[in-house]
Amino acid sequence: MSTLSIDNVTLAFGGVKALSQVSFEITPGAIHGLIGPNGAGKTSLFNVVSGIYTPTSGSVRFDDHTISDLRLDQINRLGVARTFQNIMVFPELSLVANVMIGRQSRTYASVLQSILRTRHERSERQLAHQRALELLSYVGLDAKADELAANLPYGEQRQLDIARALATDPKILLLDEPAAGLNQQERLSLRKLILKLHDFGYTVVLIEHDIKLVMGLCSHIVVLEYGNKIADGTPEDIQTDERVIAAYLGTGLKNAEN
Numbered sequence: 001m002s003t004l005s006i007d008n009v010t011l012a013f014g015g016v017k018a019l020s021q022v023s024f025e026i027t028p029g030a031i032h033g034l035i036g037p038n039g040a041g042k043t044s045l046f047n048v049v050s051g052i053y054t055p056t057s058g059s060v061r062f063d064d065h066t067i068s069d070l071r072l073d074q075i076n077r078l079g080v081a082r083t084f085q086n087i088m089v090f091p092e093l094s095l096v097a098n099v100m101i102g103r104q105s106r107t108y109a110s111v112l113q114s115i116l117r118t119r120h121e122r123s124e125r126q127l128a129h130q131r132a133l134e135l136l137s138y139v140g141l142d143a144k145a146d147e148l149a150a151n152l153p154y155g156e157q158r159q160l161d162i163a164r165a166l167a168t169d170p171k172i173l174l175l176d177e178p179a180a181g182l183n184q185q186e187r188l189s190l191r192k193l194i195l196k197l198h199d200f201g202y203t204v205v206l207i208e209h210d211i212k213l214v215m216g217l218c219s220h221i222v223v224l225e226y227g228n229k230i231a232d233g234t235p236e237d238i239q240t241d242e243r244v245i246a247a248y249l250g251t252g253l254k255n256a257e258n
C-alpha cells in the first residue's frame with residue numbers, strides 16, 4: 001500500500017504563509033479528514049500534494065518518490081487524484097464523456113481533440129468507454145450515462161466529479177469539500193460512496209467543514225489553523241484537543257458530540 005508523507009512543507013505567497021512547516025503522514029487505506037477554519041491552508045495543501053504548487057520549502061513523498069519535484073500529470077500517473085472545491089465537470093458533455101476525459105488535461109481544445117482522435121482508435125476508445133461506464137456504475141450514475149452533465153442535480157455532479165477523478169486509476173483520492181452545498185439526502189449518498197471507496201482499498205483524504213460528517217467517517221484527522229498544523233489524531237483526540245476547541249470557538253465541535 002502506498003504511503004503519502006508531508007514533510008515540513010511551507011508554502012508562501014509573498015508575505016502570506018498558506019502553510020508553515022506542516023508535517024504528517026497519510027495511513028494507507030484509511031479515510032483521513034483535513035479540517036480547519038476558512039483560509040487555514042487546506043486547499044493549499046492539496047495544491048502542493050497534487051503538484052499545482054511547488055512548496056517554498058519541505059517536501060512531499062509518495063511511496064519511493066519525492067513528488068514535490070514532479071509535475072501535476074506525473075504525480076497523477078503515480079496514483080494521486082483529486083477533486084476541486086468548485087465542481088470540475090463539463091456541463092455540455094455527457095456523463096460518459098466527462099469520465100472518459102478524466103485522464104486528459106482539462107482544456108476544452110484537448111477534450112475535443114481527444115474525442116476526434118479516439119474516433120480513429122476504436123479499440124482504445126471502446127475500452128475507455130467501457131471503463132467510464134464501470135466507474136459511472138460504481139458511483140451510481142450509469143443509468144444517466146448519456147445525459148448531459150448540465151442536467152444532473154448538484155449532488156450527482158459531485159458524484160460524477162469523483163468518477164472523473166477515479167478514471168485516472170488513483171491509489172489516493174483527495175476530495176476538497178465534496179459535501180459543500182449538498183442537501184441531507186445527497187450528503188448520505190456521498191457518505192456511502194466514501195465508505196465504498198474505503199472498502200475498495202482507496203486511501204481518501206477529505207477536506208470538510210461538516211465536523212459531524214468528518215468525525216463519523218474518518219479514522220485520522222489533521223487540523224490546520226493559519227497554515228499551521230495544530231492537531232493530528234483520532235476523532236476522539238481531536239474533539240478533546242484544547243487548541244482545536246479554541247480554533248472552532250467550541251461551536252462546531254460541540255455539534256459533533258450531539
Ligand SMILES: Nc1ncnc2c1ncn2[C@@H]1O[C@H](COP(=O)(O)OP(=O)(O)OP(=O)(O)O)[C@@H](O)[C@H]1O
Nearest residue numbers: 013016017018036037038039040041042043044045
Ligand atoms: N494563489 C494564491 N495567492 C495568494 N494567496 C493565496 C493563494 N492561494 C491561497 N492563498 C492564501 O493562503 C491561505 C490559505 O488558503 P486556502 O485556500 O488553502 O484555505 P482553505 O483552508 O482551503 O480555506 P477554505 O475553507 O475557505 O476553502 C489564505 O490566506 C489564502 O488567501
Ligand SMILES: [Mg+2]
Nearest residue numbers: 042043044085
Ligand atoms: Mg479550500
